[in-house]
Amino acid sequence: MRGAGTFLSGYAMTGCLIVGTALSVPAFAQGSNAAAPAEAAASASTPTVYLPASFANFQPRSALDMVERIPDFTLQEVSDDRGIGQASENILVNGERVTGKGNDARSVLRQIAASAVERIEVVDGATLGIPGLTGRVANVIVNSGGVAGQFRYEAQFRRNIEDQISTGSVSINGRIGASDFTLSLDNNGGIRRGGVGPIIRTDATGALLQRTEETASFHDDEPRLAGTLRRQWADGSILNLNLAGQLGFFTGRFAGAVTPRTGPVFDELFRATEDEWNTEAGADYEFALGGGRLKLIALQSFERSDVTNTYTSLNRVPGAAIFGQRLQRDSDEGESVLRGEYSWQTAGGDSWQAAIEGAYNFLDIAAALGRRQNDGSYVFSPLPGGTTFVDEWRMDANLTRGWRLAPGLRLQTTIAGEYSRIRQTGMNGLSRSFLRPKGSAALTWTASPRLTVNASVERRVGQLSFFDFSSMVDLRNDIGTGGNVQLVPEQSWRFDAEATRSLGPSGSITLGGYAEFITDIVDRVPLSATEEGIGNLPSARRWGVIARGTLLLDALGWRGARIDANAEFRDSSVLDPVTGRNRRISEDLNRNWGINFRHDIPASDIAWGATIQESIEGPEFRLDQVRQSPLNRPITFIYVEHKDLFGLTVRLTVRNLNDTRDDIRRTVYVDRRDGPVAFNERQLRRIYLIGVLTISGSF
Numbered sequence: 282m283r284g285a286g287t288f289l290s291g292y293a294m295t296g297c298l299i300v301g302t303a304l305s306v307p308a309f310a311q312g313s314n315a316a317a318p319a320e321a322a323a324s325a326s327t328p329t330v331y332l333p334a335s336f337a338n339f340q341p342r343s344a345l346d347m348v349e350r351i352p353d354f355t356l357q358e359v360s361d362d363r364g365i366g367q368a369s370e371n372i373l374v375n376g377e378r379v380t381g382k383g384n385d386a387r388s389v390l391r392q393i394a395a396s397a398v399e400r401i402e403v404v405d406g407a408t409l410g411i412p413g414l415t416g417r418v419a420n421v422i423v424n425s426g427g428v429a430g431q432f433r434y435e436a437q438f439r440r441n442i443e444d445q446i447s448t449g450s451v452s453i454n455g456r457i458g459a460s461d462f463t464l465s466l467d468n469n470g471g472i473r474r475g476g477v478g479p480i481i482r483t484d485a486t487g488a489l490l491q492r493t494e495e496t497a498s499f500h501d502d503e504p505r506l507a508g509t510l511r512r513q514w515a516d517g518s519i520l521n522l523n524l525a526g527q528l529g530f531f532t533g534r535f536a537g538a539v540t541p542r543t544g545p546v547f548d549e550l551f552r553a554t555e556d557e558w559n560t561e562a563g564a565d566y567e568f569a570l571g572g573g574r575l576k577l578i579a580l581q582s583f584e585r586s587d588v589t590n591t592y593t594s595l596n597r598v599p600g601a602a603i604f605g606q607r608l609q610r611d612s613d614e615g616e617s618v619l620r621g622e623y624s625w626q627t628a629g630g631d632s633w634q635a636a637i638e639g640a641y642n643f644l645d646i647a648a649a650l651g652r653r654q655n656d657g658s659y660v661f662s663p664l665p666g667g668t669t670f671v672d673e674w675r676m677d678a679n680l681t682r683g684w685r686l687a688p689g690l691r692l693q694t695t696i697a698g699e700y701s702r703i704r705q706t707g708m709n710g711l712s713r714s715f716l717r718p719k720g721s722a723a724l725t726w727t728a729s730p731r732l733t734v735n736a737s738v739e740r741r742v743g744q745l746s747f748f749d750f751s752s753m754v755d756l757r758n759d760i761g762t763g764g765n766v767q768l769v770p771e772q773s774w775r776f777d778a779e780a781t782r783s784l785g786p787s788g789s790i791t792l793g794g795y796a797e798f799i800t801d802i803v804d805r806v807p808l809s810a811t812e813e814g815i816g817n818l819p820s821a822r823r824w825g826v827i828a829r830g831t832l833l834l835d836a837l838g839w840r841g842a843r844i845d846a847n848a849e850f851r852d853s854s855v856l857d858p859v860t861g862r863n864r865r866i867s868e869d870l871n872r873n874w875g876i877n878f879r880h881d882i883p884a885s886d887i888a889w890g891a892t893i894q895e896s897i898e899g900p901e902f903r904l905d906q907v908r909q910s911p912l913n914r915p916i917t918f919i920y921v922e923h924k925d926l927f928g929l930t931v932r933l934t935v936r937n938l939n940d941t942r943d944d945i946r947r948t949v950y951v952d953r954r955d956g957p958v959a960f961n962e963r964q965l966r967r968i969y970l971i972g973v974l975t976i977s978g979s980f
Contacts, residue, residue: 573625605653
């Protein structure tokens, strides 16, 4: 952390200057650098409307390109919880939430050609009567005429790493008869990355124990084919269907020559592979019933994954035998969900929704550990605790009401409950049931046409990862994790508040914070005197502050320039079960921030920009060691873009301008973390400059 205080002080000063400048900027006429709203919001219920002309200067290719240009708007990712639950993404398409999981909002927006977007309405989520939506929500209105398509291709090049030439996507959307459709093929997960650097291991006094010259590389491809179909009848009934299939191929490779303080040099190799395939099918049907509307939702998904991890080492002495271990783990996962939502409004304009959801999830996993024989084969035996079957039946019910308390003041309340039965078979099999209350209250106050305040309190019930019920072993670092059948879902109270100040044509700024009080938090715990695993600790706290905003520089005389910034700083506290002292939650976020600058040069098709960003997690606390793997400094990159090169958008980017490196640190203790240090380990893995070519177009 050397120099961190100076760096954070500098960043805080920069942030204060940006915020202060933005707050003092008058509302000058809109320049060419921003998505100009066609209608300014006068209250929480009046949307800010962006027409396609608002984004013309950016020449977007997809609806995602348009949404990402809305000032002070950050796209929220889909929840990774099991089931569907309430809305968690701040995106609607034609007034409807995206109810799939594999086809999340980002994927859906990427599939919609910009030419198919009629307008985008930004409104406060609490005014929509959709449970779970608070804060700014973008409703993308897509027209249903004609057929449009778009594509995107990306290639990356860097030293010592295989060229990345398989990343891209193509999609088409339009109308067949009375039905709207989208069809897409992408490999957005096609990545090639890695680095080179020494691993220095020293004893407690700082004396060198060994040095490893290691090269790491990661190769990933995730081709995905997806399609959606939507039909709306004259009576207002709506049917949505979606189907997707995906393959996954991952290889990670760590190769190094180890020079110990005493003894011969030896070579070691760790190779991890995962081959998987998954499918997801979903449908929802909405229609009028009584005085309201009923929506029925169904989802089915399945995933098959085969993992093989192999570690070998060989001393550089004549006749030495190769030592080797191999882990094989095969798993099947599935999810089935049925959900019903009935919504209606009172004569006074208050909204209600009653929902009930049933879900079944399972994980069937088998793991075996093998030792290498002299002929190169492996003899396997079951990994203790590594073979198990876990399933869960879960039912969730909630009732939500939206209240109009006063002009500009709205409240959304939800009372809910969840019942689940988790069953685990295999070693120490166990079946348990849980009945947990939950709910939320979210308040939105439009203090003025330019100032909106959101505050909420929520009772949350967490979900367990089924993989934590089984044992696992890390062959590269020679550490194991035991399975724990006694896990229980964590519960928490979370409090959020944020204020958004519109600067009119000059941008927008949002400031906020949150606090969370957790019981039965899931963290790493000792399972015995010599074994650790994922378990529950009695309580923990987490708190943080957030800031984000967009500053459009036309008002300062720099036409076509804008700054987008975001920051989150977090701290947490939990009582360590090994040392008995308070520490951070293991691997909890420490800070995440970024500043993006873009300049669309007026009267030209040229744009350029630069970014600086950083995301740091706290240490991982294990039974006998502490590990952290941040980058040693923020990442920076610059780009230049031609928005109409023979009808294409072409961008050239140079990343890692300041030679950012992986800074992996590990302290291992003799027995447990309350004992003496066995050794310290540090690796600075060099990433080198990265060149990126991005080409996108429409058809």
